[in-house]
Amino acid sequence: xxxxxxxxxxxxHAKTHIKPNTTCMIIPRKCLITVEMGQRTAIGHKILHSDxxxxxxxxxxxxxxxxxxxxxxxxxxxxxxxxxILPRTLRNMPIFWTKDELAELEGSYLLAQIADRNEAITxxxxxxxxVAPELKEICTLDEFKWARMCVCSRNFGLLMDGHRTSALVPxxxxxNHYRPRETKWTFEDDKQAFTITTLQAxxxxxxxxxxxxxxxxxxxxxxxxxxxxxxxxxDGFCPNEVPLELELHQDDPIYAQKLEFWSRGESVHDPSKRxxxxxxxxxxxxxxxxxxxxxxxxQGELLAVSTSMDGAAVSRALFGLASGESSRNASTFYRxxxxxxxxxxxxxxxxxxxxxxxxxxxxxxxxxTSLAQDVASLQDEVAYPRFSNKRHAKIQVRxxxxxxxxxxxxxxAALDVIQVMELEFRDAGELSFDAKIRQLEExxxxxxxxxxxIVRYCADVLGSxxxxxxxxxxxxxxxxxxxxx
Numbered sequence: 001x002x003x004x005x006x007x008x009x010x011x012x013h014a015k016t017h018i019k020p021n022t023t024c025m026i027i028p029r030k031c032l033i034t035v036e037m038g039q040r041t042a043i044g045h046k047i048l049h050s051d052x053x054x055x056x057x058x059x060x061x062x063x064x065x066x067x068x069x070x071x072x073x074x075x076x077x078x079x080x081x082x083x084x085i086l087p088r089t090l091r092n093m094p095i096f097w098t099k100d101e102l103a104e105l106e107g108s109y110l111l112a113q114i115a116d117r118n119e120a121i122t123x124x125x126x127x128x129x130x131v132a133p134e135l136k137e138i139c140t141l142d143e144f145k146w147a148r149m150c151v152c153s154r155n156f157g158l159l160m161d162g163h164r165t166s167a168l169v170p171x172x173x174x175x176n177h178y179r180p181r182e183t184k185w186t187f188e189d190d191k192q193a194f195t196i197t198t199l200q201a202x203x204x205x206x207x208x209x210x211x212x213x214x215x216x217x218x219x220x221x222x223x224x225x226x227x228x229x230x231x232x233x234x235d236g237f238c239p240n241e242v243p244l245e246l247e248l249h250q251d252d253p254i255y256a257q258k259l260e261f262w263s264r265g266e267s268v269h270d271p272s273k274r275x276x277x278x279x280x281x282x283x284x285x286x287x288x289x290x291x292x293x294x295x296x297x298x299q300g301e302l303l304a305v306s307t308s309m310d311g312a313a314v315s316r317a318l319f320g321l322a323s324g325e326s327s328r329n330a331s332t333f334y335r336x337x338x339x340x341x342x343x344x345x346x347x348x349x350x351x352x353x354x355x356x357x358x359x360x361x362x363x364x365x366x367x368x369t370s371l372a373q374d375v376a377s378l379q380d381e382v383a384y385p386r387f388s389n390k391r392h393a394k395i396q397v398r399x400x401x402x403x404x405x406x407x408x409x410x411x412x413a414a415l416d417v418i419q420v421m422e423l424e425f426r427d428a429g430e431l432s433f434d435a436k437i438r439q440l441e442e443x444x445x446x447x448x449x450x451x452x453x454i455v456r457y458c459a460d461v462l463g464s465x466x467x468x469x470x471x472x473x474x475x476x477x478x479x480x481x482x483x484x485x
Contacts, residue, residue: 059155297344437459
């Protein structure tokens with residue numbers, strides 16, 4: 001193990017060349033601190049038999065053992081050598097950052113999460129004191145916070161003898177994070193030991209890494225105290241996320257009806273929802289678009305998606321047809337606002353994209369700096385030194401803005417394509433839909449071009465809407481000719 005100066009950064013390095021599929025680390029069971037050990041302490045026993053609603057119960061029992069053993073047994077503890085190599089301050093954890101360091105996160109949702117984490121830890125400490133006042137004799141609130149972040153950043157979820165538990169594993173918890181993973185770990189019942197096995201060759205002198213999993217940088221920063229500079233998988237996918245806040249407008253003439261559909265299946269009628277999105281067409285992206293379509297509904301569209309009345313009648317309302325006219329397609333009844341996975345109409349999709357643009361622009365306006373400024377700042381390793389809290393904060397907000405810019409580009413591209421379609425319907429456009437899509441496809445290969453999900457949405461989703469609109473235009477033209485003759 002190597003420690004890098006006074007920064008509390010550590011790393012485990014290979015002394016010799018290690019071949020693939022080599023068990024490079026074996027930690028006997030007696031060297032593990034488990035949840036059950038914390039439960040067997042006097043304080044742990046009181047917590048276990050109380051009705052306390054704690055933020056992270058498994059973490060609490062590991063913390064209790066760590067704090068109790070350090071205080072009561074001190075140098076006599078079996079784990080004393082382990083305690084001596086644990087970080088002293090954990091200054092890299094955001095809950096311990098200074099005001100100046102937190103200021104680097106201005107505009108980020110992470111500030112609220114840091115405040116919530118601090119509040120939750122304080123509430124746990126005060127709650128435990130009510131059932132076990134002796135906790136104050138083994139730790140202060142600050143020491144309790146230190147233990148919480150030690151456990152949060154170092155514990156392993158294990159299956160031991162068929163029982164799921166969590167444990168602190170000395171030495172194994174010193175491995176730093178790297179993706180794709182180069183090692184794997186488990187608890188082997190036959191060996192009664194925690195083992196780490198290499199998945200590839202590791203040269204002598206090279207650092208031996210663990211993978212903390214595919215995570216958004218906000219989870220790395222909040223729980224481990226670092227942000228990954230280029231947080232991408234080998235296939236190019238970036239798991240960085242940002243939460244988008246969506247809220248029904250109370251001045252909407254059909255607010256009450258929308259709120260009923262918006263809250264269907266939920267115990268509380270809350271007009272706001274939060275969706276975490278990343279640069280991907282995943283389930284959360286589809287949920288976002290479903291909610292936007294609900295927000296953009298007019299009365300006919302809302303009636304069509306939220307009721308199970310006669311399909312023909314609802315469709316006539318949806319498309320503004322007289323009672324005797326037939327609609328271009330049947331209506332679809334959706335169980336809730338989460339289920340609208342396909343466009344309702346061109347009008348609705350355009351309004352949804354306008355809402356998306358408004359939401360993203362509002363989110364970007366909360367930051368004091370632009371994405372371009374953040375990228376430039378990260379080039380300056382004097383102002384933003386490597387491994388510094390300031391740099392990790394800047395990496396975090398840059399990642400959030402990259403996601404927001406992706407959806408801003410999505411909304412603008414969609415509105416641009418819709419405008420081309422509307423001009424095409426009136427035979428007034430100089431650029432055809434097909435030409436516009438080819439243009440997007442050509443731009444996709446460029447550095448600043450659209451993500452492939454945006455191009456596919458414009459080509460396929462808006463393309464299907466275009467076909468429906470053109471069918472409707474032809475139907476109306478035929479109906480007009482019949483009425484003339």
